[in-house]
Amino acid sequence: MRSIAGGFITFGGTRNQQDIAALAERVRQPIGPDFRLAVLSLKGGVGKTTVTIGLGSVLASLRGDRVIAVDANPDLGTLAGRIPSQTISTVRDLLNEPNTRRYVDVRKHTSQATSRLEVLASERDPAISEAFNEDEYLKALEILEYHYNMILTDCGTGLVHSAMSGVLKSATALVLVTSPALDGAQSAVDTLAWLGAHGYEQLAREAIVVIAASQSKNAPVDVEMLRNYFLGRTRAVQVIPYDNHLAIGGYVDLDNMQPATRSAFLELAATVVEPFAVRPPRFDAPNPFSGMAGPQP
Template structure:
């Protein structure tokens, strides 16, 4: 409800009564009464959803000292939401239908036709395939063993002789399988003329004659090596040609034109015959040749020169997994071989010395005048093992070496050297 008041009269005479145009007198106060409908305020739903009803807010009064601060604390209630656990349904496995008829071949002859049609399940391997007969053991090796085997028409097989078993065991050691790259073997010495190239050739032939993979002998002697003269030459190419053509060598057939192959399947890569050119074969050149050899060979034998401080020797020793130190049978030859071990130990190759094998070449002069057992005892205290290489007329000429023409005792020594070297090579290597 609203009320409005208004005073009448002339402003010039305050005491005169107000009047209308028709001369009627008006009262001094007039009151109007208006009744307004009371409509309550209803908040919209979006405002009601965010309204804070339970917290009272005190209005802020600005004073001369500045506005006052009122802290409002809002309390949030945490509502834990528990996820519903999935209900695992057990798989329904339908039962197999019961067969109306049981199929069997019991009581039927082979090849007999069933009176009722057979299902495909009756075609089993036991029915169709005849089990292989157990094969007989191969004929034994050895005179008496073979004689007894033939006399009994193969019914009695006592196995190989002791010599045959030892030979096969040695073949198994030489033919050990390698994984993870080429194994490098360095043949070193500080003295010339002790048969280092001959030992390198014998070692390579003994390995290549047994192993099923490829074996190569690399002549890395910067002083005009003669390794290629120990086998029948089939090419005039040298290590220099490999360095030059390395970027274009993509397959073994291309590399094969640069090497000579022996009857034992030993591949030989020659050095340059010109001393001035061979001297230029340095560390970088050897690394190029070794990288190419790693693509095609499992074992690489490096015939090193006498210059142990030459850069080629440094690259050879860095790649070597094992070394063979060649010693003659004289006092100075044995002493220089021992000094070679000392130099290797002093220059960070002590692990190669511990794994080294010494080849004692007894074909050199003075062998009959010294005590070879004392030389062997000395090296046994420093290296892993030692092998004595006997004198052989086929090796004394210093020319071609035909593995089949060697004396049996010489071949046995070469095979023993190869087995010892392979024993020291890692079977697996991480690339």
């Protein structure tokens, strides 16, 4: 299984080796140049940041691409706290960097997890972080696009702050995170409705809804009912089961997750990559005997 997963992690759960291998190959497909994924939720505390790190970790560990997750939360985002810190730099420091043409100039402002996922932290000073706006986000994105193949943005909970406007304008795919509870589900429904009413109909229609379990059993609402509801309104739905490792709220490490949780993140990553996959063209070899008289071999 470790050879299937590139030597970094072992996936498992209820799937057999053939299923895992097939999902891993889907994750590894070549992609086009516009992989900009926004991970959002209108309600806090539903696992949005955890999903960002988990998904990004799978992508980074299975692919050869440079993968980065950006914290665009204007209210002291916690993304950088979910992996070991290698720098105190933030997105503000990156924007103030005089030269960003070389990868090494950007890398000194990021932290990298064991999965190879890099994280760019949000500003830690509340007074400064509130000033992070659309233009600054788009400038940061322009810098990152030069060096990274896959960019994930961990959004704040609001939909109308300036940075979010930049996120939605530039995003080419959306993951909407909710919990298996009435208030979380209602927030997800409201988010889809807001997106549809503000010019993001296609983004909403092709979104992937992630239902992140917040307790080990006895979910407040029927998860299968939620899945069926959102399947009729979005491209796909993925359930992330409850996991003690994720519930702690500390570092997110794929090796410390339960096999079923890793398998769910693997399936989510395969679903996310699929629309961006670039299939190589097929070339039909010419028949060397074409045009020759008589019987051909």
